[in-house]
Amino acid sequence: MSIRQWPETERPREKLLTHGPGALSDAELLAIFLRTGSRGRTAVDLARQLIRQFGGLRGLLRAEHQQLVATPGLGPAKYAQLQAVLELAKRHQGESLRSGTLIDNSVLVKDYLQLRLRDHKREVFACLFLDTRHRLIRYEELFHGTLDSASVHPREVLVRALALNAAAVILAHNHPSGDAEPSEADKRITRRLRDALGLVDIRVLDHLVVGDPATVSFAEREWL
Helix, strand or coil: CCHHHCCHHHCHHHHHHHHCHHHCCHHHHHHHHHCCCECCECHHHHHHHHHHHHCCHHHHHCCCHHHHHCCCCCCHHHHHHHHHHHHHHHHHHHHHHCCCCHHHCHHHHHHHHHHHHCCCCCCEEEEEEECCCCCEEEEEEEEECCCCCCCCCHHHHHHHHHHCCCCEEEEEEECCCCCCCCCHHHHHHHHHHHHHHHCCCCEEEEEEEECCCCEEECCCCCCC
8 A cells, every 4th residue: 555545644744744754753753755656666665774774863864875776675876865865954953053152051952063073984074164153164174194194284274264254163083983082192192282382372172082872072071
């Protein structure tokens, strides 16, 4: 039986319009995105199968391109749409950061950096560049490393901060292992960056290490 033959109260799209997206299961939300199923399966059936296959929505969204396009019911167009949805979510949260001072939004900053950095398979070093009122100017990923390290050059961070006329920065990087506990190397590079930026009166407000699921803040541990 196709979804069109279901009672209206059970159809995902109609259910969303009546009760809001929070009333839908992961499979129902994904089914709205998929729109159609495959031979002998509704979009909801396909969505449930994909969630099982990839271990949840997160596994589906972080799957490699070739793995997704080779999956029955998906393809290049669906892969592109999934990536677009994910990027929209990141940009939406980024716009939320611009609505106030980041020093007062530590939870929002952590959530944003989790969304941006958690699923990278290699270490990535990023900066949030802030103005004099600690509002976000720009988020940039500056250095990309191997599975367990990134070569961070203080001079390049300083050049970008000056180019953007930043008054302060929040440093961030991920640990692909999932363990967010900062290493001694993390502490050393934080001190080097703090000292280099301090020479031109640019403050380092925090350094956040993104793991899975935790994020560790240098400022909260009073290491800055």
